[in-house]
Amino acid sequence: MESVIDVRGLTKRFGARTAVDGVSIAVREGEILGFLGPNGSGKTTTIRMLCGLLRPDAGEGTCLGLDIVRDAYRIKREVGYMTQRFSLYEDLSIEENLDFVARVYAVPRRREAVDATLAQLGLGARRRQLAGALSGGWKQRLALAACLLHSPRLLLLDEPTAGVDPGARRDFWAKIHALAAEGMTVLVSTHYMDEAERCHKLAYIASGKLLVTGSAQEVVAHSGLTTYVVGVPGGSERALAGLARALEAEPAVTVVVPFGTTLHVSGIDAAALERVRERRVRDGGQRWTRIEPSLDDVFVRLVQQAKDADA
Amino acid sequence: MSAFSLARFLAIARKEFVQMRRERLTFAMIVGVPILQLVLFGYAINTDPRNLPTAVVDHDRSAFSRSLVQAVVNTGYFRIVAAPDAEGDAERLLERGDVQFVVVVPPGFARALQRGERPAVLVAADATDPSATGNAIAALAALGGAALRHDLDGALAPLAPAPAPIEVRVHRRYNPEGVTQFNIVPGLLGVIMTMTMVMMTAFAMTRERERGTFESLLATPATPFEVMTGKIVPYIAVGFVQATIILGAAKALFAVPMLGSLALLFGCLALYIAALLALGFTISTVARSQLQAMQMTFFFFLPSMLLSGFMFPYRGMPGWAQALGEVFPLTHFLRIVRGVLLKGNGAAETWPHVWPIAAFMLVAGAVAMLRYRRTLD
Numbered sequence: 001m002e003s004v005i006d007v008r009g010l011t012k013r014f015g016a017r018t019a020v021d022g023v024s025i026a027v028r029e030g031e032i033l034g035f036l037g038p039n040g041s042g043k044t045t046t047i048r049m050l051c052g053l054l055r056p057d058a059g060e061g062t063c064l065g066l067d068i069v070r071d072a073y074r075i076k077r078e079v080g081y082m083t084q085r086f087s088l089y090e091d092l093s094i095e096e097n098l099d100f101v102a103r104v105y106a107v108p109r110r111r112e113a114v115d116a117t118l119a120q121l122g123l124g125a126r127r128r129q130l131a132g133a134l135s136g137g138w139k140q141r142l143a144l145a146a147c148l149l150h151s152p153r154l155l156l157l158d159e160p161t162a163g164v165d166p167g168a169r170r171d172f173w174a175k176i177h178a179l180a181a182e183g184m185t186v187l188v189s190t191h192y193m194d195e196a197e198r199c200h201k202l203a204y205i206a207s208g209k210l211l212v213t214g215s216a217q218e219v220v221a222h223s224g225l226t227t228y229v230v231g232v233p234g235g236s237e238r239a240l241a242g243l244a245r246a247l248e249a250e251p252a253v254t255v256v257v258p259f260g261t262t263l264h265v266s267g268i269d270a271a272a273l274e275r276v277r278e279r280r281v282r283d284g285g286q287r288w289t290r291i292e293p294s295l296d297d298v299f300v301r302l303v304q305q306a307k308d309a310d311a
Numbered sequence: 312m313s314a315f316s317l318a319r320f321l322a323i324a325r326k327e328f329v330q331m332r333r334e335r336l337t338f339a340m341i342v343g344v345p346i347l348q349l350v351l352f353g354y355a356i357n358t359d360p361r362n363l364p365t366a367v368v369d370h371d372r373s374a375f376s377r378s379l380v381q382a383v384v385n386t387g388y389f390r391i392v393a394a395p396d397a398e399g400d401a402e403r404l405l406e407r408g409d410v411q412f413v414v415v416v417p418p419g420f421a422r423a424l425q426r427g428e429r430p431a432v433l434v435a436a437d438a439t440d441p442s443a444t445g446n447a448i449a450a451l452a453a454l455g456g457a458a459l460r461h462d463l464d465g466a467l468a469p470l471a472p473a474p475a476p477i478e479v480r481v482h483r484r485y486n487p488e489g490v491t492q493f494n495i496v497p498g499l500l501g502v503i504m505t506m507t508m509v510m511m512t513a514f515a516m517t518r519e520r521e522r523g524t525f526e527s528l529l530a531t532p533a534t535p536f537e538v539m540t541g542k543i544v545p546y547i548a549v550g551f552v553q554a555t556i557i558l559g560a561a562k563a564l565f566a567v568p569m570l571g572s573l574a575l576l577f578g579c580l581a582l583y584i585a586a587l588l589a590l591g592f593t594i595s596t597v598a599r600s601q602l603q604a605m606q607m608t609f610f611f612f613l614p615s616m617l618l619s620g621f622m623f624p625y626r627g628m629p630g631w632a633q634a635l636g637e638v639f640p641l642t643h644f645l646r647i648v649r650g651v652l653l654k655g656n657g658a659a660e661t662w663p664h665v666w667p668i669a670a671f672m673l674v675a676g677a678v679a680m681l682r683y684r685r686t687l688d
């Protein structure tokens with residue numbers, strides 16, 4: 001199947017700062033790509049380049065078969081872009097917002113489309129309410145509905161679930177998967193690891209550089225990490241923090257990530273890590289259990305690696 | 312209540328200073344406005360304008376009439392820019408606003424003077440703006456007594472003593488009673504529009520940017536021109552409502568005469584509003600915040616008001632200030648609105664002031680279009 005997004009070496013500079021540095025992404029039709037990375041890593045900037053809102057300083061490629069630089073204007077018609085910040089008009093009503101979008105995109109049979117959307121959202125009765133008065137979850141539902149109004153073939157969603165309650169998040173992901181099943185291609189940026197696991201593919205970006213792409217399993221397998229859950233039964237939080245520091249100092253340990261009342265301890269050299277485990281378990285009170293590394297463990301490791309490479 | 316902390320206060324004050332310095336436009340306003348005002352008030356504004364353009368129609372063509380014209384020039388208030396043969400030609404110059412005065416020396420002036428018949432010199436003044444003509448007319452009145460006295464020595468010396476040898480008859484045109492409101496109120500129409508129209512459109516876009524809606528708008532297929540015109544047209548309607556209110560008040564409260572065609576006036580008004588809105592849109596593509604948009608609007612508004620001839624007589628300003636004044640749509644609109652309302656001017660007399668407004672609009676619109684694309688980058 002053909003790639004809906006196929007870009008290579010995308011680069012964007014703001015003054016002396018390189019916000020996005022040589023990012024290559026390929027997403028096939030009907031795929032959901034999770035776009036992950038810390039704040040300021042370049043996710044929004046990359047998405048803006050994909051939908052023609054920013055002109056790349058270097059790189060090339062296509063979106064929906066259209067050149068991202070030359071055909072930026074035509075891409076806009078085919079893409080549904082949900083901005084990171086709520087960008088509908090807070091001083092317009094729900095209905096007015098949808099109507100505006102439908103008009104700008106010249107949606108055929110506009111009234112019916114707007115009514116159908118309102119009904120689908122269950123907002124028919126509140127159609128005259130100002131969009132600014134909606135709660136975070138409702139704003140998100142409305143924003144998603146607005147960018148689906150013109151039946152785009154590609155969705156670019158920038159942190160759509162930030163600040164949204166779990167119920168709305170669950171609905172949101174159900175909707176995204178339903179759309180993808182019908183052939184919609186989706187690129188969604190997020191901070192939530194549980195959401196990352198719902199994506200077909202992941203791309204992790206840090207400091208503008210793409211560190212890894214692939215399915216969750218591929219990303220984990222590729223990392224080469226061996227991970228243990230370490231607990232101190234009956235130990236205090238202070239003791240746990242002390243233990244984390246002590247383990248970080250071990251050469252065999254590459255990453256320590258706190259997980260509630262336990263620690264996730266990972267290393268590259270499985271044999272060396274096993275020796276640490278034996279020593280620690282023998283010396284006292286700790287429980288070590290081997291697990292599959294989580295995405296969090298992998299990403300923390302990736303960021304560390306990138307930092308070490310820079311230094 | 313917690314005690315006042317000097318350290319906290321200083322920290323905040325320091326932060327504010329840094330922010331102020333970063334906001335280059337605020338800085339420009341802080342420094343620029345006083346300088347601008349000093350320059351404009353100090354050098355440009357002259358409520359006693361001299362060298363006012365004058366047309367002379369000399370039907371007599373005698374040594375006496377030439378001497379009289381010289382005396383008129385010597386008052387310092389008049390500068391002869393035309394000497395048409397026919398009074399009709401001079402009238403047209405007055406209507407178009409090319410001259411402020413027409414001086415007519417009647418035929419047989421010299422003879423009548425020598426016979427001691429106190430011939431009348433006719434002076435027609437464009438009194439639309441009373442403050443622009445007041446002093447000049449006063450100087451003319453004094454002229455009746457003083458002028459020609461030295462020409463009448465020798466054999467004609469007995470004629471010299473009072474009463475004055477000639478009579479100066481002044482016709483104040485367009486605003487015979489010199490009612491200041493007749494000049495000010497139509498002018499206010501232009502001034503208020505300048506303020507509100509520019510600011511409203513300037514806000515229309517910066518608001519989008521501040522509220523984050525601009526990105527979505529830019530992601531739609533709407534073109535820059537669509538966005539610009541889409542944002543401008545509703546405000547033209549707003550402008551018409553404003554204009555109707557102001558003109559209604561002008562008639563009801565100040566009894567301002569409305570001699571010309573209101574259709575012509577509203578036609579010009581539409582153009583004037585469009586020019587202002589184009590400028591407002593340009594500002595909104597440059598300004599990063601609503602505060603900046605407001606500041607830029609004032610940056611435009613202030614010189615508009617001072618240099619257009621609204622507050623102070625245009626002809627009282629030095630050449631450079633007049634040249635600068637020509638740039639502002641308000642300058643031209645004032646001439647149009649005063650001309651149409653007070654002089655009953657038609658399309659022909661109005662046209663010379665229409666195209667500069669159109670030119671302004673095209674330039675502002677083009678700049679807005681050039682600026683618009685680059686906005687997210």
Ligand SMILES: Nc1ncnc2c1ncn2[C@@H]1O[C@H](COP(=O)(O)OP(=O)(O)O)[C@@H](O)[C@H]1O
Pocket residue numbers: 014019037038039040041042043044045046687688
């Ligand atoms: N318009 C801009 N001008 C200057 N710097 C920018 C601009 N947009 C983003 N940046 C910078 O580029 C980097 C990447 O930002 P962004 O793409 O928003 O990251 P993310 O969406 O991953 O949080 C950040 O350091 C940010 O400050």
Ligand SMILES: [Mg+2]
Pocket residue numbers: 040043044045084158
């Ligand atoms: Mg972002």
